[in-house]
Amino acid sequence: MTVKMQMLGTGSAFAKNYFNNNALLLGSGYNLLIDCGITAPLAMHELGRSFEEIDAVLITHLHADHVGGLEELALTLRHKTGRKMTLLLAEALVDPLWEHTLMGGLYQEGITTSLDDVFHVRPLHPDTNYSLSPEISVHLLRTPHIPGKDSYSLLLNEEIFYSADMTFEPKLLTGLVRNRGCRKIYHDCQLEGPGVVHTTLNELKSLPEDIRSRISLMHYGDEKPDYIGRTAGMDFLEQHVIYEL
Numbered sequence: 018m019t020v021k022m023q024m025l026g027t028g029s030a031f032a033k034n035y036f037n038n039n040a041l042l043l044g045s046g047y048n049l050l051i052d053c054g055i056t057a058p059l060a061m062h063e064l065g066r067s068f069e070e071i072d073a074v075l076i077t078h079l080h081a082d083h084v085g086g087l088e089e090l091a092l093t094l095r096h097k098t099g100r101k102m103t104l105l106l107a108e109a110l111v112d113p114l115w116e117h118t119l120m121g122g123l124y125q126e127g128i129t130t131s132l133d134d135v136f137h138v139r140p141l142h143p144d145t146n147y148s149l150s151p152e153i154s155v156h157l158l159r160t161p162h163i164p165g166k167d168s169y170s171l172l173l174n175e176e177i178f179y180s181a182d183m184t185f186e187p188k189l190l191t192g193l194v195r196n197r198g199c200r201k202i203y204h205d206c207q208l209e210g211p212g213v214v215h216t217t218l219n220e221l222k223s224l225p226e227d228i229r230s231r232i233s234l235m236h237y238g239d240e241k242p243d244y245i246g247r248t249a250g251m252d253f254l255e256q257h258v259i260y261e262l
């Protein structure tokens with residue numbers, strides 16, 4: 018079976034017409050959630066889905082639109098079935114995720130005192146390919162987002178680049194396609210204003226056609242309808258549509 022991808026949302030952190038940019042990879046017998054932002058529980062609900070059908074959640078970096086739904090995910094599973102979700106993330110994010118993000122909501126004296134009490138934590142090394150199921154492998158690439166903040170883009174099945182939030186890396190994108198045979202790039206995209214911590218549409222438009230033709234845009238703002246047909250051939254990934262990966 019071909020792996021499918023369904024975005025729970027394709028919006029930027031502050032978009033109101035789109036849910037947070039989180040993705041579901043749907044394999045045969047193995048479903049992976051990529052990032053679990055504030056809006057992920059509502060998006061799952063609207064899609065008629067349950068966290069119980071997810072096998073593992075992978076986190077790219079510690080911003081609320083990527084991790085803000087983890088507290089609800091963990092508590093929902095605990096109360097419904099007692100199950101701990103497998104949590105995949107770069108080893109550098111393990112302690113900060115607990116100490117800076119989740120401890121405030123999940124700590125319970127004598128019961129929940131560490132990330133391991135709520136998740137099956139599987140720390141990942143960057144630049145290493147991990148087989149998650151017979152159909153899905155993941156490989157973390159550390160990419161720039163905010164100074165001093167670790168953030169990891171993904172190479173899925175060694176042929177599909179899924180950007181975490183990142184600033185423009187034209188050499189990386191070009192090398193992935195021309196040297197590593199990357200056939201598809203899902204890229205965050207800030208449509209208006211200076212990028213600062215994201216890649217802008219204008220930056221992506223400056224790439225050569227053989228790279229642009231592989232790019233689908235995600236993590237965009239509410240102004241997206243104004244940009245249809247103005248993306249130099251790059252298409253917009255649409256939330257809730259099921260694509261072949």
Ligand SMILES: Nc1ccn([C@@H]2O[C@@H]3COP(=O)(O)O[C@H]3[C@H]2O)c(=O)n1
Binds near residue numbers: 029080081082214
């Ligand atoms: N130095 C920063 C830090 C954050 N931000 C905004 O906050 C958002 C957090 O989620 P995001 O999706 O990374 O997008 C970030 C910026 O909009 C920003 O614009 N500049």
Ligand SMILES: [Zn+2]
Binds near residue numbers: 080182
């Ligand atoms: Zn984001």
Ligand SMILES: [Zn+2]
Binds near residue numbers: 078
């Ligand atoms: Zn971010």
